[in-house]
Amino acid sequence: MAITTRVVDRPVDESSYIRATFQGLALSFKHLVDPHKVTVQYPEEKWDIGPRWRGTHRMLTTEDGTAKCVACGLCPTVCPANCIKLVPGEDAEGNRYPLVFDIDEFRCIFCGYCQEVCPEEAIHLGRHYENAEYERKDFIYDLKRLTSQTHPVCEMWDPADPRGE
Amino acid sequence: MATKRTIEVELSTTGLGADGKPQRIPLVSGDTGGLALQTPPVLEPELEGEHMLINIGPQHPATHGVLRLVLELDGETVVRCIPHIGYLHCGFEKIGEYRQYNQIIPWTDREDYLNCVGNNIAFALGAEQLFGIEITPRCTVLRVIGMELSRIASHLVWMGTTGIDIGAFTPFLWSFQERENIYNLFEGWVGARLTTSASRVGGMAADIPDGWLDGLKAFVRTFPRTLSECDRMLTRNGVWVGRTVGLGVMNPEEALNYGLSGPMLRASGVDYDVRKDFPYLDYETYDFEVPVGVHGDVYDRYLVRMEEMRQSVRIIEQAIARLPDGPVNVDDPRVILPPKHKATSEMESMIHHFKNVMEGPRPPIGESYVAVEAPKGEKGYYMVSDGTAKPVRWRIRPPSFVNLSAIPKMVEGHLLSDVIAINASIDIVMGEIDR
Ligand code: SF4
Ligand code: SF4
Numbered sequence: 001m002a003i004t005t006r007v008v009d010r011p012v013d014e015s016s017y018i019r020a021t022f023q024g025l026a027l028s029f030k031h032l033v034d035p036h037k038v039t040v041q042y043p044e045e046k047w048d049i050g051p052r053w054r055g056t057h058r059m060l061t062t063e064d065g066t067a068k069c070v071a072c073g074l075c076p077t078v079c080p081a082n083c084i085k086l087v088p089g090e091d092a093e094g095n096r097y098p099l100v101f102d103i104d105e106f107r108c109i110f111c112g113y114c115q116e117v118c119p120e121e122a123i124h125l126g127r128h129y130e131n132a133e134y135e136r137k138d139f140i141y142d143l144k145r146l147t148s149q150t151h152p153v154c155e156m157w158d159p160a161d162p163r164g165e
Numbered sequence: 166m167a168t169k170r171t172i173e174v175e176l177s178t179t180g181l182g183a184d185g186k187p188q189r190i191p192l193v194s195g196d197t198g199g200l201a202l203q204t205p206p207v208l209e210p211e212l213e214g215e216h217m218l219i220n221i222g223p224q225h226p227a228t229h230g231v232l233r234l235v236l237e238l239d240g241e242t243v244v245r246c247i248p249h250i251g252y253l254h255c256g257f258e259k260i261g262e263y264r265q266y267n268q269i270i271p272w273t274d275r276e277d278y279l280n281c282v283g284n285n286i287a288f289a290l291g292a293e294q295l296f297g298i299e300i301t302p303r304c305t306v307l308r309v310i311g312m313e314l315s316r317i318a319s320h321l322v323w324m325g326t327t328g329i330d331i332g333a334f335t336p337f338l339w340s341f342q343e344r345e346n347i348y349n350l351f352e353g354w355v356g357a358r359l360t361t362s363a364s365r366v367g368g369m370a371a372d373i374p375d376g377w378l379d380g381l382k383a384f385v386r387t388f389p390r391t392l393s394e395c396d397r398m399l400t401r402n403g404v405w406v407g408r409t410v411g412l413g414v415m416n417p418e419e420a421l422n423y424g425l426s427g428p429m430l431r432a433s434g435v436d437y438d439v440r441k442d443f444p445y446l447d448y449e450t451y452d453f454e455v456p457v458g459v460h461g462d463v464y465d466r467y468l469v470r471m472e473e474m475r476q477s478v479r480i481i482e483q484a485i486a487r488l489p490d491g492p493v494n495v496d497d498p499r500v501i502l503p504p505k506h507k508a509t510s511e512m513e514s515m516i517h518h519f520k521n522v523m524e525g526p527r528p529p530i531g532e533s534y535v536a537v538e539a540p541k542g543e544k545g546y547y548m549v550s551d552g553t554a555k556p557v558r559w560r561i562r563p564p565s566f567v568n569l570s571a572i573p574k575m576v577e578g579h580l581l582s583d584v585i586a587i588n589a590s591i592d593i594v595m596g597e598i599d600r
Contacts, residue, residue, distance in 0.1 A: 052356035
């Protein structure tokens with residue numbers, strides 16, 4: 001076990017034009033007939049993203065359809081891009097809930113810290129990557145949009161993926 | 166030629182005078198009434214004929230980012246070169262003064278964006294030195310794997326884009342294909358391909374998922390084949406040799422004087438590698454070779470980087486063999502968030518979780534500097550703490566920035582078309598230079 005130093009071979013004298021050309025052509029043709037294809041024909045064929053993919057957010061809901069968020073304020077605090085706007089409210093029994101919960105997906109850098117810190121497993125990043133919209137304001141996802149999206153969620157920092165907690 | 170004049174397209178700039186010292190080119194009123202530029206008078210007597218100043222960049226694909234090179238040409242020969250930087254300045258270091266240590270990690274993705282995982286880990290190492298944390302054995306090995314994978318990814322981009330600059334298109338496709346495989350691995354590990362944010366102070370964002378090592382083993386098996394194909398395309402190719410040999414030569418003394426590091430320095434024959442000379446992450450226990458060149462030209466830099474990729478594969482193989490089981494994150498509730506199921510069920514973990522996020526981990530007063538061998542050279546992170554959760558100052562020692570400073574020296578006397586090859590051989594990333 002050791003780290004050693006070695007002077008690299010410098011095969012300048014062995015260089016050639018004609019041999020290299022034929023060698024290169026042979027290699028290229030080998031790849032041309034190689035059955036192993038790597039190109040994904042994108043709009044028809046979708047990229048298969050992994051279970052930990054960090055994409056646009058989703059807010060998970062309880063059975064009665066309200067957001068799981070308890071407006072604890074951890075995710076707006078930890079967000080390095082300062083793109084979560086949270087206004088907490090309190091109902092008659094003293095339960096906190098978010099009055100406003102906006103995520104500016106333009107500013108978001110998809111670091112996933114919000115999901116990592118959420119104690120209620122409410123805010124999740126989504127396994128989703130086609131984000132085009134017609135208007136800029138549509139990129140500010142409000143609570144309604146966040147709770148109504150249906151794409152699968154990122155499994156990291158989730159009891160679903162014990163190695164990723 | 167009777168008249169000697171320089172066509173002026175330059176505004177205000179600093180450059181090297183004939184004596185080699187930096188000097189400010191004065192901005193004076195011209196005869197036409199507008200502002201015109203006077204070339205430094207010291208240069209005038211030496212110049213023959215008509216010189217021309219041309220711009221390469223900032224929006225030129227061959228400058229690998231938003232680098233602007235102002236070249237003074239005598240015919241096709243470069244007389245003087247002034248690199249202009251700052252077009253990508255984002256103020257990372259200032260932003261970091263308003264962020265907790267873990268919140269800075271996404272910023273490190275974005276400086277040298279070809280080596281994201283390496284940056285994340287290097288920053289975490291710096292912060293851990295500040296906090297006085299010993300990371301776990303599993304984390305150490307995982308970090309070595311992450312660092313070497315991102316070194317290969319960075320060198321692959323270098324090989325592909327440099328090939329394109331010099332006119333070899335095919336290796337570009339093959340190298341980017343292999344890079345995709347590396348990014349697939351990163352995606353499986355931390356959920357992002359480029360902006361990984363893979364590390365945390367005291368550990369990693371996540372342990373590798375089940376089956377991930379199989380993907381890594383498959384990569385380690387197939388990658389050397391692609392590498393040797395690229396090697397067969399380029400190394401003994403007369404065009405490649407003709408366009409790289411003898412260009413941008415730096416002898417060892419010059420290379421040291423300019424403060425070069427990484428493959429740039431090793432190609433000149435100085436066997437300085439941070440992994441070897443100031444080991445971190447137990448690199449001294451791995452078995453690998455540090456390739457050095459002799460001539461210090463573009464061809465040697467190419468050879469050194471190719472060999473470094475092979476050695477990285479060796480290191481990854483050894484790391485896979487010794488990867489221990491056990492926890493990835495340190496068992497220290499001061500810095501690490503408790504596991505999710507504990508944070509939501511146990512009161513104490515919940516309190517730690519909230520304290521950790523709302524206040525942030527606080528290192529003791531002090532400072533730390535950690536240098537790692539990034540693909541581009543010696544990359545350092547310097548942090549000063551005043552005992553609060555945010556650094557008073559953090560600073561990056563970017564290898565590209567220091568390496569770029571040698572470009573006026575290297576291109577002098579070469580042809581305009583060789584400037585592209587020499588600039589490519591430095592392997593710059595502007596995000597890191599401008600920060
Ligand atoms: S992913 Fe990161 S940047 Fe985006 S909202 Fe969550 S914490 Fe903020
Ligand atoms: S961390 Fe979770 S519970 Fe707390 S405010 Fe954010 S989404 Fe709501």
